[in-house]
Each structure stands twice: as C-alpha cells, then as structure tokens.
Amino acid sequence: MRALAPLGALGRAVLRLLGEVGRVALFALAAVSHVLRPPFYAREFAQALVQIGWLSLPVVGLTALFTGGALALQIYAGGARFNAEAVVPQIVAIGIVRELGPVLGGLMVAARVASSIAAEIGTMKVTEQIDALVTLSTDPMKYLAAPRVLAATLAVPVLVAVGDSVGVMGGWLVGVARLDFNGAAYLENTVNFLETWDVASGLVKGAAFGFIVALMGCYHGMHSSRGAQGVGRATKQAVVSASVLIFAANYILTEVFFAA
Amino acid sequence: MIELRGVTKAFGETRVLRGVDLSVPRGTSMVVIGASGTGKSVLLKCVLGLVAPDAGEITVDGRDVRAGDRDAFLARFGMLFQGAALFDSLPVWQNVAFRLLRGALKRPRAEAREIAVEKLRRVGLSPDVADAYPAELSGGMQKRVGLARAIAADPEIIFFDEPTTGLDPIMAGVIDDLIREIVTEMGATAVAITHDMGSVRQIADRVAMLHDGVIKWTGPVDALDASGDPYVEQFIHGRADGPIAAVR
Structure with missing residues (x-):
C-alpha cells in the first residue's frame, strides 16, 4: 500500500486543483451576473477606473517604451544575419500590437492591480468589513467585485492601445537614433504594414486579461485567510494566478485568432 | 423576539455550537457572556446569516431568518x-x-x-x-x-460584538453608558456579547452564559451574583479553578 501513497497524494492534489477551478468558475459567473444586474455602484466603478486605468498608465507606458526599443535592437541584430535589417518597423509593430503590448501590459497590470485588489479586499475580509457590508444590506460581490471587474475589462484595452503606441514609438526612437532609419519612412512602413485585426486582436486580449486580473484579485481577496500572513498569501496567489492565466489565455486567444 | 432552537455549528472537526437555545424578548437587552473562543461571535453571525448554522432554527418575530426578503430583514438590524x-x-x-x-x-x-x-x-x-x-x-x-x-x-435590533474590547476602562465605561442610553431611548432589542463584567452590569437586562457550545444559564442581570451556577460563578469572579478549564 505504501507504494501507492504517491498516487494518493497526486490524486488529492488533482482533486484540490479541480475544486479550485470550479470555485473560480462559479465566482466568475457570479461576478459577470452582478456586472449585468442592477443596482450599479457608479461611484465605486469610477474609482476603480481611475485606480486600474489611469494610475497604471505610467508603468504600462514605460514597459512598452523600453520593450519597443529593445525589440528594435534585437530584430535589427537578428535580421542582419540574413540581410533583413529593413524589416525592423514591421516586426516591431506586429510584435508589439499582437503580443508584447497586451501580454506585458496585462502582466504589469496584474502586478500592480491584482495585488492591490487582493490586499485591499483581503484586509477588509480579516477586519470584518465584508461582514459589515452584508449587515448594511450591501452584497460584497456587487459592491466590491463587479465595479473592479468591469473597470479592468474596459480599462486594460485602453492601456494596451496606449502601450501599443508607446511601444512603436520606442522602436521608432531607437530605429532613428541608433539604427539610422529615416523617421518618416519608419512610420510609413509601420502604418502600411499593420492591419486593423492586428490591433483589434490585441485589444480583445487586453479585455480578457483585464477581466482575469480583477477576477483573481477579488477572488483571492475574498477567500483570504486570517491575519497578515493570510492577506500576504492571498496577494501572492492573486498575482501568480493572474499571470499564469494571462499566459494561458494569450495562447488560447492567439490559437483562436491566428491559427491557420 | 429573537429565538434560537437547537442551533449547531461546526468548523471542520471543531464543534463550536452544540445546540444553542436562547430567547431574546422584544425590547430586552440581552448580554451573552462566555470565555474567549466559545462561539459567541458565531452565534450573532448565525442570526444575521453571515454564518450558516448546520442545524437548528433561528426566528425573528416568528419568521425564519433564512426565508423572505434578505435586504428587508437586514434593514431591521444594526x-x-x-x-x-x-x-x-x-x-x-x-x-x-x-x-x-x-x-x-x-x-x-x-x-x-x-x-x-x-x-x-x-x-x-x-x-x-x-x-x-x-x-x-x-x-x-x-x-x-x-x-x-x-x-x-x-434599527429595531442592535448587535454589539465585544463593544469594549481593547479600550481603556474610562472609554469602556463611556461606550457602555452610550449603549445603555441608546438602547433605552430607541426601545430597541439588543444582544451584546462580551467577557467584560463591567459591560455586562451596565448594559444587560438579561444575561446568558455560553459554554461548551450550549447556554449553561440564563436569567436577569440582578440574579447573576446569586445564580448558583458553577460556570457563571467561576466566570464572573474570574477564578482559575472551576468547571471551565483555564487552559483550552
């Protein structure tokens, strides 16, 4: 029987994982249903929009700027191996708008927003503020989760759009200043090469990543265990699970959008 | 009138409430006393629906707390x-x-x-x-x-969860006075849980002693000192020796 012990442990781990997946799925359904059903908390939604969208602009913009610049250098160096240095504007543009803009933007928002949502809601949970909400006839899912999930789903595509523009600009800056590209020609190549769906698919990814980030922040915050350690664990789990789910969702969406 | 009949609640292996029976008449200030970790807060949360009891019946004015419009029910509480x-x-x-x-x-x-x-x-x-x-x-x-x-x-009904815990004695007295005044002037039904005997004597009309998941004794606050119940005696005098284990 002792030989079967590892199998038992594996089975328990799988069952725990499946249970967690089920709980997250039910939580997501509840969050979406609260987004769609009144009452709506406009003030909380506006605050979440500022926190998630506006205040994430610097970190997303800086990430995109440096990534665009580094990408231009890499593509130039790599392209030189088969005399294809001229494709820098096109590859930077498609790399940024299809992949790096949404994924890196989503990850930066996950680091900044999922952590802060989980810490805030987790602290509310352990200090009985969530219980207080219920006794004041206010559904915590509707008051805390729904505004944040809606705000992130709407704000992250806008952040991705800004990140796309700044990322292309980063590539342009390096292309012009370091790689001797003509500025106007670089931009013209970028605009002519990109198709609407290249940009739109990145924005759809952004919406999905925003949903994931807020959902993981709210889920882990509301399931936080007691004490500072419990809140710390919830915060860590929110960031890790949001990041992993962003990568998984990115692969699935890329498969759906671009698979031949 | 708040009524609890045979209310039980366990968290995993730990059975916190093992069949609580308690009546709080309308307009009465009831204080539930008991050592830390005996489930006093869980009791209040069961009435409010914040914690679902495993078994038993909880009614307010004859209506099951889980039935009917929840917002209207909670609007009666503070x-x-x-x-x-x-x-x-x-x-x-x-x-x-x-x-x-x-x-x-x-x-x-x-x-x-x-x-x-x-x-x-x-x-x-x-x-x-x-x-x-x-x-x-x-x-x-x-x-x-x-x-x-x-x-x-x-609200018609007000719950107080450890209202004076963590306060200095003067501030605790101020809060107790306020609770007593407010409950009297509003004519509200009040349930407070505490292990502060100063609060008990200041706030309560009636007292219930919760221990080992059940109500061991209940009666008017004036009868507290002459209750004759060994659990109450040990608790109100703060003795280490008695039926309540000092180390839990």
Whole structure:
C-alpha cells in the first residue's frame, strides 16, 4: 500500500486543483451576473477606473517604451544575419500590437492591480468589513467585485492601445537614433504594414486579461485567510494566478485568432 | 423576539455550537457572556446569516431568518463589530450614512450627511470628525463611529460584538453608558456579547452564559451574583479553578 501513497497524494492534489477551478468558475459567473444586474455602484466603478486605468498608465507606458526599443535592437541584430535589417518597423509593430503590448501590459497590470485588489479586499475580509457590508444590506460581490471587474475589462484595452503606441514609438526612437532609419519612412512602413485585426486582436486580449486580473484579485481577496500572513498569501496567489492565466489565455486567444 | 432552537455549528472537526437555545424578548437587552473562543461571535453571525448554522432554527418575530426578503430583514438590524469594521476608503460620515446612501433606505446626499452628523453628535463626536478617515481616529473614536453607523437607520435590533474590547476602562465605561442610553431611548432589542463584567452590569437586562457550545444559564442581570451556577460563578469572579478549564 505504501507504494501507492504517491498516487494518493497526486490524486488529492488533482482533486484540490479541480475544486479550485470550479470555485473560480462559479465566482466568475457570479461576478459577470452582478456586472449585468442592477443596482450599479457608479461611484465605486469610477474609482476603480481611475485606480486600474489611469494610475497604471505610467508603468504600462514605460514597459512598452523600453520593450519597443529593445525589440528594435534585437530584430535589427537578428535580421542582419540574413540581410533583413529593413524589416525592423514591421516586426516591431506586429510584435508589439499582437503580443508584447497586451501580454506585458496585462502582466504589469496584474502586478500592480491584482495585488492591490487582493490586499485591499483581503484586509477588509480579516477586519470584518465584508461582514459589515452584508449587515448594511450591501452584497460584497456587487459592491466590491463587479465595479473592479468591469473597470479592468474596459480599462486594460485602453492601456494596451496606449502601450501599443508607446511601444512603436520606442522602436521608432531607437530605429532613428541608433539604427539610422529615416523617421518618416519608419512610420510609413509601420502604418502600411499593420492591419486593423492586428490591433483589434490585441485589444480583445487586453479585455480578457483585464477581466482575469480583477477576477483573481477579488477572488483571492475574498477567500483570504486570517491575519497578515493570510492577506500576504492571498496577494501572492492573486498575482501568480493572474499571470499564469494571462499566459494561458494569450495562447488560447492567439490559437483562436491566428491559427491557420 | 429573537429565538434560537437547537442551533449547531461546526468548523471542520471543531464543534463550536452544540445546540444553542436562547430567547431574546422584544425590547430586552440581552448580554451573552462566555470565555474567549466559545462561539459567541458565531452565534450573532448565525442570526444575521453571515454564518450558516448546520442545524437548528433561528426566528425573528416568528419568521425564519433564512426565508423572505434578505435586504428587508437586514434593514431591521444594526451591528457594532469588535474592531468597529469601518470602511477605510470612506470618510467617517459616509461610513455612518452608508445605508442611507444606497439601497432601499437611500436619501439625498445632503440629508444623509445631516443624519450622520446628528448620529455622530449622539455618540459624543463633534461634526469636525465627519470628514476624517477611520485611520485618523483613536480606537475609542472608531468604536463610537461604529456605534453611530449601527444606529444610523434607527434599527429595531442592535448587535454589539465585544463593544469594549481593547479600550481603556474610562472609554469602556463611556461606550457602555452610550449603549445603555441608546438602547433605552430607541426601545430597541439588543444582544451584546462580551467577557467584560463591567459591560455586562451596565448594559444587560438579561444575561446568558455560553459554554461548551450550549447556554449553561440564563436569567436577569440582578440574579447573576446569586445564580448558583458553577460556570457563571467561576466566570464572573474570574477564578482559575472551576468547571471551565483555564487552559483550552
């Protein structure tokens, strides 16, 4: 029987994982249903929009700027191996708008927003503020989760759009200043090469990543265990699970959008 | 009238409530005493529906607490939490007027603020506090704000969870006086849980002793000292020896 012990442990781990997946799925359904059903908390939604969208602009913009610049250098160096240095504007543009803009933007928002949502809601949970909400006839899912999930789903595509523009600009800056590209020609190549769906698919990814980030922040915050350690664990789990789910969702969406 | 019949609740292997029977007549101030970790808070949370009991029946005025319109049910209650549980992100007046700013009891913002300031004054806080944030207040002031929030919508039933825990004796006395005055003038039904015997004598009309998951004794506060119950005797005199194990 002792030989079967590892199998038992594996089975328990799988069952725990499946249970967690089920709980997250039910939580997501509840969050979406609260987004769609009144009452709506406009003030909380506006605050979440500022926190998630506006205040994430610097970190997303800086990430995109440096990534665009580094990408231009890499593509130039790599392209030189088969005399294809001229494709820098096109590859930077498609790399940024299809992949790096949404994924890196989503990850930066996950680091900044999922952590802060989980810490805030987790602290509310352990200090009985969530219980207080219920006794004041206010559904915590509707008051805390729904505004944040809606705000992130709407704000992250806008952040991705800004990140796309700044990322292309980063590539342009390096292309012009370091790689001797003509500025106007670089931009013209970028605009002519990109198709609407290249940009739109990145924005759809952004919406999905925003949903994931807020959902993981709210889920882990509301399931936080007691004490500072419990809140710390919830915060860590929110960031890790949001990041992993962003990568998984990115692969699935890329498969759906671009698979031949 | 709040009635609990055979209420049980376990968390995993730990059986916290093992069949609680308790009646709180309308307009009465009931204080539930008992050692730390005996399930006093769980008892209150079961009545409010924050914790689902495993078995038993809980009724308020003859109606099962799980049946009917939940918002209408909760609108009858006010609750002062142990740590006040004020919302950090909202200024004091919005904490107090929380119920008046949204939902069925929603009032115009100016009117809600006016009521909040009036309730703050009732608990001995000046209107200057209204725009402060909870983190800027002392523990005693936070408790008062929590009390103001609990009474903001003039509830019929008020719950107090350890209202004086963590306060100095003078501030504890002030909070006890306020609770007694407010409960009397509002004619509300009150249930407080505490292990502070000063609070018990100041707040209670009736006392119930919770131990080992059941109500061991209940009676009027005047009969507390002559209860003859060994659990109550040990608890109110704070003795280490007796039926309640000192090390749990």
